[in-house]
Amino acid sequence: MSAASRLYPLPFLAVAILAGCSSQSGQPVSKGEKPVDVASVVRQKMPASVKDREAWAKDIATTFKSQGLAPTVENICSVLAVAQQESGYQADPVVPGLSKIAWQEIDRRAERLHIPLFLVHTALKINSPNGKSYSERLDTVKTEKQLSAIFDDFINMVPMGQTLFGSYNPVHTGGPMQVSIAFAEQHAKGYPWNM
Incomplete structure (x- = not known):
């Protein structure tokens, strides 16, 4: 870096x-x-x-x-x-338990939108630009900056992702x-x- x-x-x-x-x-x-x-x-x-x-x-x-x-x-x-x-x-400090928090939020949003969890979890098994799946990256995410990067990678991969999901970035605060x-x-x- x-x-x-x-x-x-x-x-x-x-x-x-x-x-x-x-x-x-x-x-x-x-x-x-x-x-x-x-x-x-x-x-x-x-x-x-x-x-x-x-x-x-x-x-x-x-x-x-x-x-x-x-x-x-x-x-x-x-x-x-x-x-x-x-x-x-x-x-860009480490946020304790961020992976668990991220997965809970993903599941909560999927349920709110009536999207089956297995569908969301399956979609997140797709490989991201760095070669790891989105699930793997979420499992090891430590900072808000990393979480925001995962989200940005995902919406840039999905057709019309920025248009459809750009306002749904779960990171709404800047750092610690x-x-x-x-x-x-x-x-x-x-x-x-x-x-």
Whole structure:
């Protein structure tokens, strides 16, 4: 996996964190406060054990700038505290029991639509683009990003899949923060940002 593809979730997670923390755009620095260099403060305050600290610093600084958030130590520390509590600074963390959750949701949706479970489970035995069946991939899925990729592969394989199933992606939140993707998209003005 390339460094670029590995770091792709970081900007999205940063916007999700900051979108969740912001209620208005273009917040000025309060009187008596002076703006700080966001990336420097992030590097200083973030635990040394965090992987890709430089990428986090750069992405959070870019997000502050693009969202017009006041670059104060208090705001930066708030973002870092929420990110640490909710994600442990992992852009695509393992979700315990995700495979079981995914299968339960597939079965629930099939039953709601009156589609026999054996038909759905048989369809998922088809090989996916990576050579494994969709069932095998679902049995070993660990992250929301992986689950979303399985869904995207499946709807791209089915004729008119995007048209018929595009709005049924079971992943509705972005990463560990559980921020609604729709909410984050509304607050992602100008994304993708120049990095």
